[in-house]
Amino acid sequence: MNSKQPVLCLPSSSHFHFLFYGLVIFLAFNTISASYSGGNETDYHALLKIKSLITKDPYGALTSWNNSLDFCNWAGITCGKRHRRVTSLRLLSQGLEGFLSPHVGNLSFLRVLVLYNNSFQGAIPHEVGRLSRLGLLSLYNNKFNAVIPVNISGCSNLEKLDLSNNELVGSIPKEISFLSKLTFLSLGSNKLTSGIPPFLGNLTLMEKFGVVNNPLGGSIPDTLGYWKNLKLFDAGICNLNGIIPHSIFNLSLLTTISLPYNQLIGSLPRTIGAKLRHLDFFDIHGNQLTGPLPPSISNCSRLGFLDVGENKFSGKVAVDFSKLRDIYSIRLAKNLFGSTGDDDMKFIDSLKNCTRLEKLGLDSCKFQGLLPRSIGNLSKQLSSLHLSANQLHGNIPRSIGNLVGLQVLNLGGNQFTGNIPSTIGNLHKLQVFYLYENQLLGKIPDAIGNLSLLIKLYLSSNMLEGVIPSSLKNCHSLLELGLSNNKLSGEIPTQLLQLSSLSIILDFSHNNLCGSLPIEVGDLNTLSLLDLSYNNLSGNIPSSLGGCASLLGLSLRGNSFQGMIPQSLSSLKGLMVLDISHNNLSGQIPRFFERFSLENLDISFNDFEGEVPILGVFVNASAFSFSGNSKLCGGIVELGLPKCKKLRNVKRKFQVFMIVISTASTLFTIICLVYVWCKRKRKSQLAQSLASKQCRKVSYNQLLKATDGFSEANLIGNGGSGSVYKGILDEDNDKFVAVKVLHLQNQGAQRSFMRECEVWRNIRHRNLLKIITSCSSVDFQGNDFKALVYEFMPNGSLHNWLHSGERTSRLNLLQIINILMDVAFALDYIHNQCVPLIVHGDLKPSNILLDDDMVAHVGDFGLARFFGISYPHSSTGSRGTIGYAAPEYGLGNEMTSSGDVYSFGILLLEVMTGKRPTDNIFNEDLSLHKFASAALQDHVTDVIDVNILNVHQEDETFKQNNEANANKIEECLALTVRIGVSCSLDSPQQRMDMKEVVYELQHVLHMLQNI
Structure with missing residues (x-):
């Protein structure tokens, strides 16, 4: 053996094990360090920052976002199994309000970000562009404004981008064309301008493209022909x-x-x-x-x-x-x-x-x-x-x-x-x-x-x-x-x-x-x-x-009617047009015409005589036609009629006076007898169900069957006094009804039921909810059961149209004015026409129901009051809903028709601005009334709900002459808001009455129809 041959020195087994375990500990330490310091901890803090800018969470979607749970188990969060990093953030249709935090850009492993159908506002943070792994971004149906961030091009793996139904402005940025993997792009229902840019043709994988309802202008670029995979073009x-x-x-x-x-x-x-x-x-x-x-x-x-x-x-x-x-x-x-x-x-x-x-x-x-x-x-x-x-x-x-x-x-x-x-x-x-x-x-x-x-x-x-x-x-x-x-x-x-x-x-x-x-x-x-x-x-x-x-127009023109106009026509207080010309009518012109809201009155070619009144429609010579009545006198100077002889007038008044005196004692006696009789009858009538007079009776079992056991699937509304279910009665097996089941365990529910029965017995109008019958019985456990059955309103409540994210369509201005007029007609009827007169007491959007034709019907008379009837003090404890109830009610004042006018004013402003009177922006210094009133001094469109403006621009006539019509639309908006402001003044004496409201809304409607 060559002594100079190198020798391989192997460590002993103990040294080997020491080095191996040391390496494992080192790698584990670095992995844990990276996991908690540079990764999970970053995601954790980013999520908390996102939560901190959400100001409203009505359904408790973020309740689980706290220290008691690992953030990977928080609602709406999905983490990767390997790295335990946030890969998906889904918070859809939760009613969330607030801003999207820039810290969302720290969720660097994020692949899915879905926040659609909430109320996020402000700008889309530029930090979104740091999410290079993001494949799906959906912010549909929020209130994001400002421009689309240009650095969204940093989301290089983005395949689907949905920013529709927001308030985005500006143009479509060129940087979107760098998203080479994009197959779905939806930017509809925003305020984007400057056309569809040709550079979008670079997105050659595009399958679905939507920009509907934007004021883009320009032409469709030929370059979109490069989208060989395109399936949808909207x-x-x-x-x-x-x-x-x-x-x-x-x-x-x-x-x-x-x-x-x-x-x-x-x-x-x-x-x-x-x-x-x-x-x-x-x-x-x-x-x-x-x-x-x-x-x-x-x-x-x-x-x-x-x-x-x-x-x-x-x-x-x-x-x-x-x-x-x-x-x-x-x-x-x-x-x-x-x-x-x-x-x-x-x-x-x-x-x-x-x-x-x-x-x-x-x-x-x-x-x-x-x-x-x-x-x-x-x-x-x-x-x-x-x-x-x-x-x-x-x-x-x-x-x-x-x-x-x-x-x-x-x-x-x-x-x-x-x-x-x-x-x-x-x-x-x-x-x-x-x-x-x-x-x-x-x-x-x-x-x-x-x-x-x-x-x-x-x-x-x-x-x-x-x-x-x-x-x-x-x-x-x-x-x-x-x-x-x-x-x-x-x-x-x-x-x-x-x-x-x-x-x-x-x-x-x-x-x-x-x-x-x-x-x-x-x-x-x-x-x-x-x-x-x-x-x-x-x-x-x-x-x-x-x-x-309920008549608004009546024409008997060109017949052979004779005699005098009956005094009973004084109840037609809503008449706007009355034409009784070319008949054989005689006698004096009734004075009650002065109190009507008549826009046109034609009594010509009859045989009327005596003095022409000088108030109401008679003030406007162009609105009052009287030719062919040679015995008329007086009136305003413009009519050119001869003066009436005073002696004749005095004689007539004396004759009337003597008639009144001669019959006064007889009438007084009759009135007293009737009063005593009515007082005795009133108690028994109040205890009867509405059905006992004009409706068929239904049992608890029938209503149970009609609503499938009062199932949640049929629940269409819930309030303090009761729950409302959709159902089908046996007799009407193809027609839905609405069944309101009273919560009798709640204080005042029994009284509310009796009050509604009493009210519905005395009123009927096309803009009031139609009651079918009632039920006063016991359930299968022997508990008291009371319910009211109404005509079903397929289009739900006005509240749902204003504030429900489920609505894919929105109300346009013409629909809104018609709905407000319907409500005004109903209030005018109960305040001025029905007998006895009534105060509603709880007017709000959830009590306005819409039928198939979007005609509004006022419902829920559980808090109503009859004029001239005193109520025990305890029954006046509930006076409407916070935000809609008149301020004088808070001082203990009795309910009056001016209180309903205040509620109507707040309702109108809510409809026009899209903001509830209890919105977070309102406080002691700012109310919905002040918010709208201030806008009247400047630009009223600044407070108008953007949905109203967007939807109205879909009208073809409006678009054909956009600039000219824009001024007219703004005038209509200002007039409408001014009505709401005038109705919601703090002083009851300064508020409009419902007759004036009807007249002013009709003026707005006339302007709109002529655009």
């Missing part, structure tokens, strides 16, 4: 102009194209159907597109929704719809289609294979010729058919009676002749039926009475004759009935006047109706407009007409 209501680039129509994977309400021009390519074979949703309505509708659309075999309405398309509809077997909605309305001959409607034949078709809109075009009998071959699923405002002629095919699924049928504004086919009576689901402005002959078929679900029926402006069929009495849901401008004869059917549902319009004008006006007209106590003008009606105006307490 850019409606963006003020876009120019043509739709042909490169878009080459994106063969597209399933959805939605570009409504822009200013796009040009035509659709002839080959559209050959290229877009996957298209299932195509909406381009509300633009200025021209040319024909390409027949190749029939190759889009998956198409389900087609809306090309409100454009300038023209020519013959040559699409073969038989290939579109999945289509469920077709709208070609408001174009220039047709005018090619009598076969304009030939394409209807090809629709027979569209067995899923539910809606067909062909109205307001230029279609000519006959309506083919094949119309009866359309889908049994068809619920809506619009053919109005065309040039169709000939008979209405009897086959139309085959469309048994129809709910809406509009054939108005054509040239149809012949009779109304009796097969119409087969359409048992029909709710809206329009045949106005045609040339129809013959009688109204009795079969029309089979349409028991009818809500609106208009047969006006035809040549129909014969009597009004009494079978219409079967249409128990009828709200509007228009039969004007026909040749109808005979008397007005009394059964029809007893339809309690008629609450909007009854128009029999310009016919040959004869006889007297039946006394049953007084049963129409919720009707808004009654027009009987230009008939042959005679006799006296029945005193029962005073029962129509």
Whole structure:
């Protein structure tokens, strides 16, 4: 062995073990150190910082965010199994308010950040750009403002970005184009400008792109044609102009194209159907597109929704719809289609294979010729058919009676002749039926009475004759009935006047109706407009007409009514338009007209005499017509009438005085007797259920069954006095009701039940919630049970529309003004018209319910008070809800109508600003009233809820003349806010009354309708 050969020295086994364990301890120490010092601890502190800037947590989503739990177990947090670092932060639909902390950028392992459907505000922190691992960022439906942070490009792994439904401003930053992995980009419903930038074409993996409802402007860039994977393109209501680039129509994977309400021009390519074979949703309505509708659309075999309405398309509809077997909605309305001959409607034949078709809109075009009998071959699923405002002629095919699924049928504004086919009576689901402005002959078929679900029926402006069929009495849901401008004869059917549902319009004008006006007209106590003008009606105006307490318009013009105007008409205090001209009426003009809110009064060509009043409508010479009454005198100077002879006036007053004196003792005796009798009856009436007088009785068992055991699934509302459930009574197995079950264990609940029963017994108005019945019984355990059953309101409460994140649609300004008017009408009725007069006492958004047509109904009279009736001190302890109750109630004052006015003012300001009166920003120095009042001095739009402004800009008329209309809209907003401020003044004496409110809101509505 060579002694110089190197020798390998191995450590002994003890040394080896020492080194091995030392290395393990060293690595473990470094791992633990890194985990708690540089990683987990950073995430922990970042989450606490995020929590610290959240000012409101109504559902306790962050309750678990404390030291008692490992932060990886906190609600909404997911950590990686290996590193125990936060990888996902999901806090969706929790009602959270506040700001997103910049420390979110310290969650460096974050892959998912979802905060949608909350109320985060302020800017999106720039530190989000440090989240390089982030794949999903969803901040949908919050209140983030400012610009989109440019360093969002640091999120290099981002695949889905949803910033829609916020208040973001500025332009789409170029840095977004650096997110090369982005497949989903949604920026809709913000305030972004400067167009859709061409550089977005660099995002070649894009699959879904949405910028709907932004004031972007500009044109659609051709570079978007690089998005070969695009499936959804949604850019409606963006003020876009120019043509739709042909490169878009080459994106063969597209399933959805939605570009409504822009200013796009040009035509659709002839080959559209050959290229877009996957298209299932195509909406381009509300633009200025021209040319024909390409027949190749029939190759889009998956198409389900087609809306090309409100454009300038023209020519013959040559699409073969038989290939579109999945289509469920077709709208070609408001174009220039047709005018090619009598076969304009030939394409209807090809629709027979569209067995899923539910809606067909062909109205307001230029279609000519006959309506083919094949119309009866359309889908049994068809619920809506619009053919109005065309040039169709000939008979209405009897086959139309085959469309048994129809709910809406509009054939108005054509040239149809012949009779109304009796097969119409087969359409048992029909709710809206329009045949106005045609040339129809013959009688109204009795079969029309089979349409028991009818809500609106208009047969006006035809040549129909014969009597009004009494079978219409079967249409128990009828709200509007228009039969004007026909040749109808005979008397007005009394059964029809007893339809309690008629609450909007009854128009029999310009016919040959004869006889007297039946006394049953007084049963129409919720009707808004009654027009009987230009008939042959005679006799006296029945005193029962005073029962129509909700009338806004009344016309008896051009008949042969005689005698004096009955004193009972003084109850029609809501009248705005009254026309009794061209009759044989006599006597003096009633003084009670002075107290009405009349905008127009026409009494001309009668035989009225005496002094013309000088208040109310009589002050405005242009609003009062009186010609053809030679015996009138006095009035304002502008009328030019002779002065009244004083002696005659004195004599008349003396005669009246003597009559009063001579009957005073008799009247006094009668009043005393009636008073004693009423006092004895009152106690027993108060104890009776409302059902004992006018409603059917229901048992506890029936209500239990109707609501599926008062299940939580049917719970639609919960308050201090009771819980409200949705249900179906046995008798109405297809109609929902709302069942309010009183919490009898709560103090005052029994009294609240009795009070509501008493109130509902005395009131009825189209803007008050309709009660069906009540129940006073015991449950299966022997406990007292009391419930009230109301008509179900499908659109829920106003509170939900204002503050519920579940709402995908928002109220526009016109809807808001109509809702406020409905509430004002209801309050005016209970304050000034019903007997006895009533104070509501608890007006707030949750007590305003909305029906199918978004008509508002005031409910919950559990705290109501009758004028002139004293209540025990204990019953006045509860006076409304904090924030809505008038300040004088806090001083112990009795409830009055001015307190309701205050609540209405606060409600109005809440609707307009989107802020509750108890919002955190309000304190001793700032209230909702002061907040709104200060804005009136500067820019009222600064306090208006952004949703109102955004939604209103979707209106096409508004967009066409944006600058001019913007000024008018701002004026309407200012006037509306001023009403709310005037109603919510601290001093009750300085507040408006509800009559003034109604008048001012009508003025605002008139301005809006003329924009």
